[in-house]
Amino acid sequence: MTALAVPARQSSAGLTGTTSLLRLAARRDRVLVPVSAFGLAAFVALSAQATFALFPDLESAQQGMASTLANPALVAMYGPISSLSIDSIATLKSVLLGGVFLALLAYVVVRRHTRTEEEAGRLELLGAGVVGRRAALTAAVLLGTAAVLLTVVLTVVWSIAVGLDAAGSVALGVSWLVMGLSWVGVTAVAAQLTSSTRGTAAWSLGALAVAFLVRAVGDTAGADSPARVLSWLSPLGWGVKVSPFGENRYWIAVLGLALYAALVAAAFAMLDRRDLGSGVLPSRAGHDRSPVRSAGALTRRLARGTLVGWVVAYVVLGLVLGSIAGSVETFVDSPQVADMLRAMGGDAGSITDIYFATELHFAAIGASALAIALVTRMHTEETTTRLESVLATPVRRTAWALGHIGIAIVASAVVMLVSVVVAGLVHGADVGDVGGTVVRLVGAALSTLPAVWVVLSVAMLLYGALPRFTGLAWAALIVFLLLGEFGDLLDLPGWLVDLSPFTHLPALPGGAFDGAPLVGLTLVAAALGVAGLAALRRRDIG
Amino acid sequence: MTSAIQVHDLRKTFGHTVALDGLDLDVATGEIHGFLGPNGAGKSTTIRILLGLLRADGGSATLLGGDPWHDVETLHRRLAYVPGDVALWPNLTGGEVIDILARLRGGVDEKRRASMLERFDLDPTKKGRSYSKGNRQKVALVAALSSDVELLLLDEPTSGLDPLMEAVFRDVVREFRQGGGTVLLSSHILSEVEQVCDRVSIIRAGVNVESGTLTDLRHLSRTTVRATVARPVDAALLSGLPGVGDVLVSDDRVTCTVGGDDLGRLLEVLGTYGISALTSAPPSLEELFMDQYRTTSTATS
Numbered sequence: 001m002t003a004l005a006v007p008a009r010q011s012s013a014g015l016t017g018t019t020s021l022l023r024l025a026a027r028r029d030r031v032l033v034p035v036s037a038f039g040l041a042a043f044v045a046l047s048a049q050a051t052f053a054l055f056p057d058l059e060s061a062q063q064g065m066a067s068t069l070a071n072p073a074l075v076a077m078y079g080p081i082s083s084l085s086i087d088s089i090a091t092l093k094s095v096l097l098g099g100v101f102l103a104l105l106a107y108v109v110v111r112r113h114t115r116t117e118e119e120a121g122r123l124e125l126l127g128a129g130v131v132g133r134r135a136a137l138t139a140a141v142l143l144g145t146a147a148v149l150l151t152v153v154l155t156v157v158w159s160i161a162v163g164l165d166a167a168g169s170v171a172l173g174v175s176w177l178v179m180g181l182s183w184v185g186v187t188a189v190a191a192q193l194t195s196s197t198r199g200t201a202a203w204s205l206g207a208l209a210v211a212f213l214v215r216a217v218g219d220t221a222g223a224d225s226p227a228r229v230l231s232w233l234s235p236l237g238w239g240v241k242v243s244p245f246g247e248n249r250y251w252i253a254v255l256g257l258a259l260y261a262a263l264v265a266a267a268f269a270m271l272d273r274r275d276l277g278s279g280v281l282p283s284r285a286g287h288d289r290s291p292v293r294s295a296g297a298l299t300r301r302l303a304r305g306t307l308v309g310w311v312v313a314y315v316v317l318g319l320v321l322g323s324i325a326g327s328v329e330t331f332v333d334s335p336q337v338a339d340m341l342r343a344m345g346g347d348a349g350s351i352t353d354i355y356f357a358t359e360l361h362f363a364a365i366g367a368s369a370l371a372i373a374l375v376t377r378m379h380t381e382e383t384t385t386r387l388e389s390v391l392a393t394p395v396r397r398t399a400w401a402l403g404h405i406g407i408a409i410v411a412s413a414v415v416m417l418v419s420v421v422v423a424g425l426v427h428g429a430d431v432g433d434v435g436g437t438v439v440r441l442v443g444a445a446l447s448t449l450p451a452v453w454v455v456l457s458v459a460m461l462l463y464g465a466l467p468r469f470t471g472l473a474w475a476a477l478i479v480f481l482l483l484g485e486f487g488d489l490l491d492l493p494g495w496l497v498d499l500s501p502f503t504h505l506p507a508l509p510g511g512a513f514d515g516a517p518l519v520g521l522t523l524v525a526a527a528l529g530v531a532g533l534a535a536l537r538r539r540d541i542g
Numbered sequence: 543m544t545s546a547i548q549v550h551d552l553r554k555t556f557g558h559t560v561a562l563d564g565l566d567l568d569v570a571t572g573e574i575h576g577f578l579g580p581n582g583a584g585k586s587t588t589i590r591i592l593l594g595l596l597r598a599d600g601g602s603a604t605l606l607g608g609d610p611w612h613d614v615e616t617l618h619r620r621l622a623y624v625p626g627d628v629a630l631w632p633n634l635t636g637g638e639v640i641d642i643l644a645r646l647r648g649g650v651d652e653k654r655r656a657s658m659l660e661r662f663d664l665d666p667t668k669k670g671r672s673y674s675k676g677n678r679q680k681v682a683l684v685a686a687l688s689s690d691v692e693l694l695l696l697d698e699p700t701s702g703l704d705p706l707m708e709a710v711f712r713d714v715v716r717e718f719r720q721g722g723g724t725v726l727l728s729s730h731i732l733s734e735v736e737q738v739c740d741r742v743s744i745i746r747a748g749v750n751v752e753s754g755t756l757t758d759l760r761h762l763s764r765t766t767v768r769a770t771v772a773r774p775v776d777a778a779l780l781s782g783l784p785g786v787g788d789v790l791v792s793d794d795r796v797t798c799t800v801g802g803d804d805l806g807r808l809l810e811v812l813g814t815y816g817i818s819a820l821t822s823a824p825p826s827l828e829e830l831f832m833d834q835y836r837t838t839s840t841a842t843s
Binding site: 195196198285286287288289290292293294295298301302305384385386388389390391392393394395396538539540541542 | 614622630633646
């Protein structure tokens with residue numbers, strides 16, 4: 001091993017073939033990169049335009065946003081506002097969020113052409129030919145850098161074109177450049193650390209999450225708190241500190257470029273010291289024994305990672321929902337808007353109640369996505385032939401399927417309850433009634449579950465009866481979402497809108513409770529689920 | 543002699559493809575039965591019907607006295623299965639998979655588990671995604687052998703193993719039979735079948751073309767005879783003998799093939815010419831296999 005670890009001395013510094021690799025990589029990303037760059041630029045330009053249209057003058061904008069701006073949940077999400085100018089308000093949501101998306105694009109591009117290729121063994125093929133040792137990493141870094149630059153230039157030009165301040169637009173470009181290039185470097189290093197694509201993803205995305213949290217803590221800390229310095233320790237914090245349309249601190253680009261150069265240099269140093277196919281860190285050994293004793297326990301063990309992720313996401317969702325709730329009444333202070341919301345969300349209840357009812361229906365659609373993900377795991381198990389090994393033991397296929405359905409039912413309920421309990425605690429503390437708020441929200445969350453069960457059963461029926469079309473469960477969920485969102489707007493016939501189980505949910509908390517639709521949804525779910533299980537019992541596996 | 547597996551006139555079609563076209567198979571209790579056939583002959587389909595994963599369209603299959611489709615729970619407690627292409631869960635270790643599959647089957651025999659891990663030289667702490675094909679197969683083999691079963695259904699279980707591990711596999715399978723177990727071994731590695739199997743079945747295009755012990759099959763097949771003789775031989779005379787063919791005479795050398803039943807008669811005739819050297823090569827399993835394969839393909843086409 002040590003003999004292999006000596007850096008290979010090659011002609012032209014191991015870069016032979018970089019151009020052909022770069023051309024190949026650019027060809028494979030010819031849709032991904034331009035579409036993402038265009039999408040991010042459009043995100044900034046179009047949301048700015050919409051803000052200009054919504055608030056014809058600065059004063060109305062400031063009034064509309066004033067209560068929202070001070071809310072720590074929003075500062076944590078979007079960063080502090082750079083100034084009270086209309087341009088700043090118009091780009092509040094896009095600076096940090098867009099920068100994070102650009103970092104994600106950089107991560108995808110760099111990972112795709114380094115560790116993913118290496119793990120699939122394609123780099124071995126290339127490495128055996130006339131391609132130098134450093135060519136693949138060089139090509140990936142160049143392409144990632146190009147993707148960031150393309151997005152930045154397009155965004156700056158488009159921003160100026162829709163009427164945003166030119167100096168501020170350039171500062172926004174600098175902010176994104178810092179965040180995007182940092183993740184070109186972070187991912188280049190992450191790809192050297194571990195030997196798997198998943199490991200690379202964990203390191204690079206983990207770093208992104210840590211950077212986001214560190215700056216969220218820093219940004220929301222009190223004016224004289226020492227924690228404010230945390231924002232300066234995160235590349236995402238730097239992006240916010242550029243303060244586009246406010247201070248316009250262009251010099252922060254130096255920080256970003258220095259980090260980018262250091263990380264890329266570190267990645268090349270690691271590449272020279274490791275073997276092809278391996279990582280700098282040794283791959284971790286796992287347990288040699290397992291406590292799993294039943295098919296259900298195996299399913300739970302396999303779903304563990306997914307469940308933890310969803311619970312964390314729904315805790316965060318609950319925090320955001322709960323802390324924004326207090327400012328909803330002030331945000332929607334015009335009586336016309338209130339009436340419109342009431343018409344959409346049901347006949348009764350305060351604005352806050354309607355807000356919660358609307359958000360909980362969205363949360364339920366998210367929980368349905370979790371249920372689909374857990375149920376369609378069965379299809380993955382079957383197509384990978386791992387199911388054969390399980391069904392060759394005394395496990396009955398219906399029992400195995402029921403294990404998946406059970407987990408989907410429990411997990412979707414748990415995430416809904418976790419988020420409303422958190423939201424209830426936060427909002428309850430705000431209004432001075434923790435117990436009452438939590439109970440009302442828990443009731444509302446429970447009332448959404450029958451709709452989740454219908455979606456879950458649609459997935460089960462597809463998997464049981466038409467396994468090749470299991471993926472249509474996702475299409476069904478999207479159709480339900482669209483029917484709910486645009487059904488009234490497009491004046492679609494009632495029976496069509498009624499196809500979505502979410503249409504039948506009562507507007508809780510605040511609205512009138514009617515149990516009949518919930519019983520109906522539950523019966524439909526049960527019928528679809530039983531039909532799916534019956535079909536699975538009769539058909540061929542594999 | 544009781545049968546562990548009895549298959550009669552088994553039929554299965556997938557869409558327009560006929561996978562099994564009236565297959566017969568009989569595996570006696572306590573034997574290692576080789577299951578041979580070209581790719582797509584229907585070996586895996588048969589095994590998957592025996593596992594209750596596929597439902598047969600016609601015919602009958604009996605496994606350990608039960609119905610493979612209906613008696614899943616009771617039957618699967620008594621058997622273990624090793625697929626040819628083992629897929630593991632990427633984030634479970636080999637040791638975890640061995641425990642899980644053996645426990646689902648009814649329990650782990652700790653002593654066997656430890657000894658199999660050692661004999662197959664398998665590291666149980668690595669994650670599924672980092673095992674090579676051969677190591678994935680070892681995981682499935684150890685899992686199958688770590689529980690107490692009567693029947694092993696093995697579908698090309700050694701296609702990724704190195705020769706050393708193949709030898710371990712052969713030993714382990716023989717020991718399993720000595721303990722009273724039955725094995726159905728589908729394989730492409732003919733030397734392996736030749737070394738461990740008591741009987742073999744050769745199938746093609748979903749039907750059984752030949753079953754029996756290797757001796758039986760050899761008997762049915764043609765032996766190549768090469769002789770050096772003192773006096774010139776009349777080629778036409780040899781060709782006229784029953785069962786003799788492919789006669790080639792050059793100077794004092796004679797080469798021909800002969801069916802198993804007619805070998806004695808041929809030697810008698812050759813003896814009259816004064817044999818100074820003689821070799822008689824029984825067909826290898828490979829020749830047998832090719833032979834069966836060719837005859838049926840000409841017969842069917």
